[in-house]
Amino acid sequence: MVFEYFLGAKDVEGFPLLMFSAGLIYAVVSVPLALLFFPEGAAMMGVSLTTIAAIPLIMRIIDFEADLLELYPKSVASRETKIVVLFLWFFMGEVAGFTMAYLLMSPTQFKTAAALQLQDLSQVNAIRTEITGHAIDPTTVVSIIFSNNIRVYIIGLILSFIYGTGSVFILSWNASVVGALLAQQIRQTDSIMAGILRFLAILPHGVLEYGAYILGGVGGALLSLYIMQRDRDKRLLMDIIILLVSGIILLYIGAVVEATLMASG
Numbered sequence: 602m603v604f605e606y607f608l609g610a611k612d613v614e615g616f617p618l619l620m621f622s623a624g625l626i627y628a629v630v631s632v633p634l635a636l637l638f639f640p641e642g643a644a645m646m647g648v649s650l651t652t653i654a655a656i657p658l659i660m661r662i663i664d665f666e667a668d669l670l671e672l673y674p675k676s677v678a679s680r681e682t683k684i685v686v687l688f689l690w691f692f693m694g695e696v697a698g699f700t701m702a703y704l705l706m707s708p709t710q711f712k713t714a715a716a717l718q719l720q721d722l723s724q725v726n727a728i729r730t731e732i733t734g735h736a737i738d739p740t741t742v743v744s745i746i747f748s749n750n751i752r753v754y755i756i757g758l759i760l761s762f763i764y765g766t767g768s769v770f771i772l773s774w775n776a777s778v779v780g781a782l783l784a785q786q787i788r789q790t791d792s793i794m795a796g797i798l799r800f801l802a803i804l805p806h807g808v809l810e811y812g813a814y815i816l817g818g819v820g821g822a823l824l825s826l827y828i829m830q831r832d833r834d835k836r837l838l839m840d841i842i843i844l845l846v847s848g849i850i851l852l853y854i855g856a857v858v859e860a861t862l863m864a865s866g
Contacts, residue, residue, distance in 0.1 A: 617690040620658075624694025625701070627654040628776065632702035636714045644717035647702075648777050651695065652770045659769045662687050663822050681819070681840050687814050692772050697779025704787060711784065716828035718781035750810055754852055757814055758821040759843070768818025777815055779807070806862065809855030813848040821845035 631650035634641075639646040662684060703711050714718065757771035787796030820841050827837050 607784045614629045617687060620687050620690040621694035621697070623655065623658055624691040624696075624776070625698040626694075627651045628695045628698025628773075628780070629702045630654075631707075632699060632714055636706070640713060646778075647699075647772045648770065649712060651698075651773045651777075655691070655769050655773070659691070659822075663826055681844060685815060685819055685844075687744060688768075688772065688819055689812075692776055692811065692815060695773055695776035696779045696783070699777045700787075703780060703784035708788070711788070715777070715781040715784070718778045719785070721778055722782055722785070742860040743853075743856045746859050747853055748767045750813070750852045750856060751849070754813060754817050754848060758817050760821070766824045771814060771818050775811055779811070806855040806859035809851045809858060813851035813855065816848035816851065820848065 628647075628651050631654065632647040635646035635650055636643040665684065703715055703721045708713060753771075757768065760768070760771060783796065786799045787793050790796045790799060822846070823837060823841050827834070827841060
């Protein structure tokens with residue numbers, strides 16, 4: 602793709618919609634390519650191709666951290682908010698791209714291209730059905746939801762730490778799952794507006810969960826950057842700790858919100 606050749610991190614930082622456009626284009630192109638050339642593994646290959654295309658751009662964003670440390674030496678919020686916002690715009694672009702790609706396919710193609718994503722959604726629904734079908738203490742429900750989400754969070758953190766850009770894969774995977782859910786709701790209701798309204802019902806806890814994954818991904822990627830530095834900057838380490846702890850807190854709040862919604866529903 603061409604974004605990383607024409608844009609520097611500072612250029613994207615000034616125009617976050619470019620990050621949205623990059624995520625959308627990478628996803629909407631990768632899914633049909635995966636289905637065309639790797640039909641049996643299209644669900645995972647679409648995410649992989651999106652990740653590969655995005656890595657150069659995301660690496661520039663991570664490298665931008667060094668400039669931010671000099672520009673905002675005493676403000677954690679000013680430094681990391683800029684990077685997190687860029688990741689967030691990229692994630693939303695991917696969601697839009699995956700959703701668009703899935704909707705442009707026939708029902709059979711959709712089931713093939715999003716097989717793993719739909720399977721993941723079915724497993725989540727099965728867990729929720731099992732919980733709501735039994736009189737379980739609310740504290741236990743929060744514990745079950747939180748433990749499941751923290752497992753995903755830790756996996757994303759490990760990938761981000763080991764590969765540096767592992768956060769891109771986690772973001773792309775989660776975006777593909779959200780895109781599959783949105784496309785599924787639109788297809789079931791046979792209406793874009795009705796599908797979106799049904800999709801929005803999950804937002805209270807979904808925003809918190811995916812926000813946590815973004816914070817964890819950024820924190821893990823910055824941890825790799827910190828370890829590779831010759832003169833390790835303690836300010837960067839503090840940023841990393843704040844990002845990772847904030848992600849865990851968001852996950853817990855999301856679990857509480859989801860458990861509350863399940864109890865009331």
